[in-house]
Amino acid sequence: MSDLTKAEVAEQTREMDLLRFATAGSVDDGKSTLIGRLLLDSKSIFEDQLEAVEATSQSKGYDYTDLALLTDGLRSEREQGITIDVAYRYFATPTRKFIIADTPGHVQYTRNMVTGASTADLGLVLVDARQGLTEQSRRHAVLLSLLRVPHLVLAINKMDLVDFSQEIYERIHAEFTQFATKLNIPDLSVIPISALAGDNVVNRSENMAWYSGPTLMHHLEHVHVASDRDLQDVRFPVQYVVRPKSDEHHDYRGYGGMVAGGVLKPGDEVVVLPSGMTSKIAGIDLFDQEVTEAFPPMSVTVRLEDDVDVSRGDMIARVNNAPKPSQDIDAMICWMTNEPLRPRQKLAIKHTTRTARALVKDIQYRLDVNTLHRDQETKELGLNEIGRVQLRTTVPLLCDPYSKNRTTGSFILIDEATGVTVGAGMINSGS
Amino acid sequence: MTETHADYRLSQLDQLEAESIHIFREVAAEFERPVLMFSGGKDSIVMMRLAEKAFYPAKIPFPVLQVDTGYDFPEVLACRDNWVNRLGARLIVASVEEAIRDGVVVDDGKTSRNRLQIGTLLNALEEGGFTAAFGGGRRDEEKARAKERVYSHRDEFGQWDPKMQRPELWSLYNGRIHEGEHMRIFPISNWTELDIWHYIGREGIEIPSIYFSHQRRVFERDGMLLSESEHNPTRGNETVEERTVRFRTVGDLTLTGCVESEADTIDKIIDEIAVARVTERGATRGDDRFSEAAMEDRKKEGYF
Structure with a gap:
């Protein structure tokens, strides 16, 4: 980042783009310190916040300002000195606005990591240079890969405590690259940093001349994310039918929704699923304006030429490129509640704008996220476990493989009695 | 189109x-x-x-x-x-x-x-x-x-x-x-x-006029500038004077402080915020100050 003032940053807020990233790391990897550093060095922290943190640090007897205190929001977290839930942070540089999903790293909170990663364009895994890769850092990489987060950064932290050793960096780098071959990581960067001292976070480290790559901030600012979305396959889940029934707009009938894939244009021939009726797009409205095209993640209102029957839960796609409606779903499920997932269990399922009921037909295997071993003997999935599951749904889902589209390929499972979200699913295929 | x-x-x-x-x-x-x-x-x-x-x-x-x-x-x-x-x-x-x-x-x-x-x-x-x-x-x-x-x-x-x-x-x-x-x-x-603020500016929509710089009779309490009002009698040696102010948040007028400001347009407000060094709640909300939690x-x- 260059030395622009906040006023100049402000001027560009309107047109800049957005990067959502998820951070993962163990309690002691210095994750909160790194986030504090990013906020501080991008001038996103205000005087009163910094003063409060300085005062708390002093009262705790620290001889440095504990930047982790900036992000530990809930009282119980401050008492325990750990982060217990996903927290969202915001900062901006002249080119980008960033939303950080800050997720806790310890074992029992896998569900939070999955939650944070679900919307992330980039995943940031922190390791302590003194420890090297741990079971936890491997697990974080596996989860980010499973959630199809397209960009991954491995930040090797606390380089100041290993004398900025190139050898240690190379060793961890090689070990991780080797491990990553088993995963699905389209873009990997490995950056040596010191979050506490600031080396290679925003400013280039003078202590690591051997490192020629970008600083962490430079990488975050420039990583290309626009092409990560599917612009080929039109997917428009109908969310809300707009019918004013007023004198002025007597015959208006539009379908509100967020574009999940592809580019929609007026005149396009489309099919409405699951009915299979075809029509043409008459117009696309964005509030009181008509637009010439709509693409992800725009929220628009689509009008069709014919008076076909369309309601919430339906999907608009192209005639020759539509998902196949399916009641048999094969998916990876992350289980998020104490009571285990078992065959024959019935749950509510929410997929795009469609809600149905699902029956667990089979648990094929449980995935050990540390070793990637598939345990086929398992009969259930416990809290924070991930496995491959077959579901049968009461109505067809209009889905794509998660690897193709993160919106039409994902779903949540809800316990019908408690109403709680108990599982997150990523579809392998519908058949 | x-x-x-x-x-x-x-x-x-x-x-x-x-x-x-x-x-x-x-x-x-x-x-x-x-x-x-x-x-x-x-x-x-x-x-x-x-x-x-x-x-x-x-x-x-x-x-x-x-x-x-x-x-x-x-x-x-x-x-x-x-x-x-x-x-x-x-x-x-x-x-x-x-x-x-x-x-x-x-x-x-x-x-x-x-x-x-x-x-x-x-x-x-x-x-x-x-x-x-x-x-x-x-x-x-x-x-x-x-x-x-x-x-x-x-x-x-x-x-x-x-x-x-x-x-x-x-x-x-x-x-x-x-x-x-x-x-x-x-x-x-x-x-x-x-x-x-960018969105309000872009959309050109109406917001309460007290967000913009105006003349107001105010007094200082606990480091905050509060509006003179029948609901908020002054205490002890608090003195009321007219200043050029605007509000950064809107709430209960007995607790919501204003800041001295010349910003009378959205663009000027954005400039002001961009260089502000204190969060909006910290500056002007008495109710958040009682404890960190x-x-x-x-x-x-x-x-x-």
């Missing part, structure tokens, strides 16, 4: 707008009785605009609820009326004064109107049978809010339990509630203060 971006890139402000519209539509589709909580502040104005856009050309399919503390700025009430009239929305006003009179909340003379609002609000939600209440909370405002979901579950007592929050993944929101419970919905969770406590009780 409006041309969209040739490179299929959406600016961050457009992405935020799209996300918020998605949330408004999702709630309108899935909840039986939603209501939009309107505080009169800039965040609720942006909420009104987003709701307007989400359902256009239809009217917004839910009423607007405002808690009248009795200590509201008249400029804010005027702006509220303009918005409600323009959108043709139904306005419900829940009065703290009436709640005190009816014994719904107890005014012990020490509790701020902001705290009395909690009981009044919960009572109004219950009376209206509302199952979802939209609020203008932003996660950048405060540390406890940073951890709150877009769909924030409230039990029969209107309480928030930070440790029992439902995981919220992708853009799949879970709106299941039991009888007597309700959901608070925060469609602008991911907006920052700067985003709000003040907001967390009020939220658990059912505060916005």
